[in-house]
Amino acid sequence: MPSVVSIQHVSKIFSDGFKALDGVDLEIKDSEILALLGPNGAGKTTLISIICGISSLTTGKIQVGGYDVESQYRKAREMIGLVPQEIALEPFETVMNSIRFSRGLFGKPKNEDYLDEVLKTLSLYDKKNARVITLSGGMKRRLLIAKALAHEPKILFLDEPTAGVDVELRKDMWQTIKKLKRKGVTTILTTHYIEEAEAIADRIGVINKGHILLVEDKVALMARMGKKKIYIDLTKPVIEIPKELSHYSLELIKGGLAFSYTYDTKSERTGITSLLNDLQSAGLKMRDVQTQQSSLEDIFVGLVEEKVK
C-alpha cells in the first residue's frame, strides 16, 4: 500500500532551543488506523501540528498525499481533518454555525445534509442549534471531531480524541473511526488509553523524547503480548546454563541467581512442567518462582525506559 503521509527525517527545534522532534521517519499507509503512543511531552502533538501546518518544521520533509506540506500546502491541507488536544471553540456560536464555518474554511460547497449526518453520527444532532458554551465537556470534544469531519477529509488526525468522553460514547467513537476507515479514511490518533489502541489500531507507533521507537503491526505486537515470562530464583548462583537445560530458551539473569523463561500462553504445551523437572535433575534448587504477563503497556514502558538509559 502506498504511503498517504510520508515523514522524512523531521526535526523540530523550538525558538527556546528545545528539540522536540529528532529525526522522525514515519510512513502512514492509506486507510489505516495508526495509534501513536508516548508519555507526556514525547512530541506527539508537535508532530501532528507540523503535519497540519500549525507549527513549522526545522529540518526534514513531509508529504501528504504526495503533496509537500510547505510548498503545496493547499493541496496537502485540503485532505486533512484535525482534532486538537486542547478544546478550542468559539463559545457564543451555535453548533451548526461552527461546523459550517469549518466546512467553508476548507473551501467545500454548502452541504447541510452531510453536516446533519455528521452531527447525528456524533450524537450531537439534538444540540444543533445550541450555543457552544452550553455544551458539556464531552460534547465539546465531539464537536471538535464534527468540525474536523465537516470538510470530508481523507486523513484524520485525532489528538487524544476520547479524553473526557464517557465509556459508552468512547465505544461509539471507535465505531465511527472504523466506519470512516471502511470509507477509505486514514486515521492517526494519539491516546494514553492503551486499550483504545488495542481496540481500533491497525498499527501502533511509540514515540518518546522526539524519537520514534517502534512502529509495528498491532497483531504482531499482540503476539508478543500473548507471552508470559517465568522467573526462577535459585538458591546458589550458576555460571552458565547447564547442558541439560540448553534446549529451553532460558536466560540467565541477576548474575546467575535466576533464570527467566518465556513461553506462549496460547500454545498447548508450555513446557513448564518438564522445565521444572529438568531443573531438579540438573541439581539446581529453586528459591522462588514468579510469572509475569507482558502487555502492550509493558512493551511500551519497557521501550520508553530502555531508550532513556
Add this chain to the structure above:
Amino acid sequence: MNYRAIKAIYTFEMSRFFRTLLQSFLSPVLSTCLYFVVFGTAIGSRMESVDGVDYGAFIVPGLIMLSVMTQSISNASFGIYFPKFIGTVYELLSAPISFLEIVIGYVGAAMTKSLFIGLVILGTAFLFIDLDIQYPIAMILFLLLTCLSFSLLGFIIGIWAGSFEQLNLVPMLVVTPLVFLGGSFYSISMLPPIWQTVTLFNPVVYLISGFRWAFFGQADVAIGISLWAIGFFTLVCLVVIWWIFKTGWRIRT
C-alpha cells in the same frame, strides 16, 4: 483563491457583530448625540465659524473619523486576537488558505462594522444640523480607505498582542492621542505655528483633513497630499502583514 474560506471567515465574524447589533448601533448614536450637545451646541454656540463652516458642521467629519478609526482598530484587533486567545486559531492555520484570504476575511468584516458605524454617525448628525456634502463619492472613498487602513493596523495589533492589556495599550496610548491631536475638533490653522509643524508628523491629520475636504471642499492640507499619506500608510500596513505571515511571527510556533 479560496473564496469560500473568505466568505466563511467574513460571515462568522459578522455574526458576532449581529449578535450585538443593538449595542453596535446604540453606542455610536449615543456618543454622537453627546458630542453634538457638548461641542456643537454648548461650546459651538460661543465660537465663530471655522474657515467659513459652522462649528457644528465642522466637527462632523472629525467625529466620524474618530469613531471609524478607533472602531476599525478595536474590531480588527479583537477579531484576530480572540481566536489566538481561545485557541481556535489552529483551524485557520491548518486550513488550505493563504494569509491573503485570512486578512481579507477578518479585515473585510472589521471594515464593514466600522463603515456601518461611520454611516450611523453621519445619519445621526443630520438630525442636528444641515449638512451639504460637496463630494459624496470622495467622502465614501475616504471613509472606505480609512476603514481599510485602520483595520489593517488593528489586525497587526491583534497579532502582536499577547494579552488583553496589550490589545488595549496601543489604541489607548498611541491612537487616541493621535486622533484627538489630529484636528478632529479644530483646524490645525488654529494652532501656534510651531505646533502646526509638529502636527504635520501626525498621519491622522492627513486623513481628517482629506475627509473634511470631501465635505466642505476645503482643508488644512492639500487633498493630493492626504491621498498620498493614506496610501502610504495602507501600504506600510500591508507590508507588515505580509511579513508577519511569511515568518509566522506570533502565530506559528
